[in-house]
Amino acid sequence: MNLLQHALIEKAGHDNGFEHVLPNSPEGWLALGSARHPAEVSVQAQDGGFRALLTRSQAGLPEELARSFSEFIEGEAMSGPSFLLPSQAGLAGWLRRAASLAQALPNQAMVAFDGQVKSALAELEPAAAMSTEVQRMVRQRLGQQAFRQAMLDYWGGACAVTGVALPQALRASHAKAWALCATDAERLDVYNGFLLSANLDALFDTGLATFDDDGVLHLAPVVTGPALAALGLAPGLKLRWLDQHHRPYLAFHRAQCGWWLP
Numbered sequence: 001m002n003l004l005q006h007a008l009i010e011k012a013g014h015d016n017g018f019e020h021v022l023p024n025s026p027e028g029w030l031a032l033g034s035a036r037h038p039a040e041v042s043v044q045a046q047d048g049g050f051r052a053l054l055t056r057s058q059a060g061l062p063e064e065l066a067r068s069f070s071e072f073i074e075g076e077a078m079s080g081p082s083f084l085l086p087s088q089a090g091l092a093g094w095l096r097r098a099a100s101l102a103q104a105l106p107n108q109a110m111v112a113f114d115g116q117v118k119s120a121l122a123e124l125e126p127a128a129a130m131s132t133e134v135q136r137m138v139r140q141r142l143g144q145q146a147f148r149q150a151m152l153d154y155w156g157g158a159c160a161v162t163g164v165a166l167p168q169a170l171r172a173s174h175a176k177a178w179a180l181c182a183t184d185a186e187r188l189d190v191y192n193g194f195l196l197s198a199n200l201d202a203l204f205d206t207g208l209a210t211f212d213d214d215g216v217l218h219l220a221p222v223v224t225g226p227a228l229a230a231l232g233l234a235p236g237l238k239l240r241w242l243d244q245h246h247r248p249y250l251a252f253h254r255a256q257c258g259w260w261l262p
Contacts, residue, residue, distance in 0.1 A: 001028055005045035008088060013043070016092050017099020031055065032095075039102035043091065046084070050091045053082040054098065058105045060245070061098070067241055068097050068156075097156070104153035109188045113146040139184065147188055148172040155195040160239050161217065164197050171201035175249035191245040199231045207257045213247050215239035220260040 001009075009030045010021055018032035018041060025031040029042040033056075040056035051074065054062055066073060066081065072094075074084040085091045102108060120138050121129045128134050151172040158165040174181075174193040181187040194211075196204060203209035208220040217237040219228070228234065254261055 001030065001045055006030060009043045009045070009050070009091070012088060012092050012095055013041075016095035017102075018095055034099065034102075037099060037102035037108055039098055041095065041098060049084060049086040050088075051082050051084050052091060052094055057098075057102065058108065060105055060243075061101050064101050064105070064154075064243070065094075065098055069094055100153040100156065104150040104190045106189055106191075107185065109146050109150040109190060110185050113143060113184065113188055116142045116146065140178070143184060143187055144172075144178070147174070147193070150188065150190045151193065151195040154190045155240075158195070158240075159197045159200070160194040161200055161237050162197055163240065169198050170195050171198055171205075173201045173204045175246070175253040189245075189249075191243060192249045194239065199233070203231075204253075207253075207259075210254050210257045210261065211239055211242070211250055212254075213242070213250065215242035218257075218261065220257070222260075 009032075013019065013021070013030075013032040017036070018034050018039075020033045020035070022031035022033045022040060026042060029044045031040060031042045033040040038056065038058060039054060039061060041052055042055050043050055043052045054065065062081065065083075069083050072083040072085055072090070073081050075081065083094055085094055103112075117139055120142060121135065124134065152167065152170070156165075157167060157170075159170060164170070172193060173196045174187075176186065176192050178187050181192070186192060194204070200209065200217075203219065203223065208223055210218050212218060215238045217233075217239075219233075223231075223233075
């Protein structure tokens with residue numbers, strides 16, 4: 001690897017979620033990491049493009065990353081499948097997606113959330129910080145923010161159904177409602193919900209819409225043809241993808257729709 005290639009890879013990492021060059025990079029590779037998430041990657045220049053692989057990650061991250069970059073997988077290299085990326089833009093996209101997933105997947109959102117809660121409580125007067133009600137309100141406010149960010153990261157900033165990529169029109173929808181979750185880890189689980197456009201969120205949140213285990217959208221009978229047209233919906237819509245870890249939460253959500261779902 002020459003100095004220019006080294007500089008290009010380092011800059012791509014710095015700009016896309018891997019701001020640190022790690023020591024002891026394998027020969028011919030550049031190892032990158034971040035203080036914001038646990039993932040580490042190695043990249044080398046190859047045939048006018050780049051070869052990249054995950055060398056450290058949470059469970060599930062390699063599979064999620066392969067979902068978005070399946071056409072670039074080039075067999076095994078070192079510790080797992082490598083991705084042959086044809087350009088610097090392709091490398092940047094791969095790094096950005098890897099970093100986003102690393103920040104969204106369990107339990108990274110929970111780690112960040114705990115730190116935010118401690119910082120927020122430390123800024124309050126001691127008497128207020130000790131109040132159970134204040135602590136509950138702080139945890140809920142920050143938790144909702146953390147969950148939304150995890151949804152944006154996981155779904156790439158686009159609706160899980162329509163692909164609409166307008167953050168102002170997107171909502172982080174819980175499958176198992178915040179109040180019904182037993183723990184904060186369950187509330188912040190990136191698989192406990194979907195990033196949905198506001199119209200779909202309203203239906204999903206009120207139990208007028210749900211998804212089956214294949215990701216197909218089902219609507220309550222009261223959502224008639226004229227309402228579908230007005231909402232901009234159509235039969236046959238489905239989730240862009242569905243992970244097995246979504247299914248237990250979806251089963252819970254469908255149980256709440258038992259009054260209309262066959």
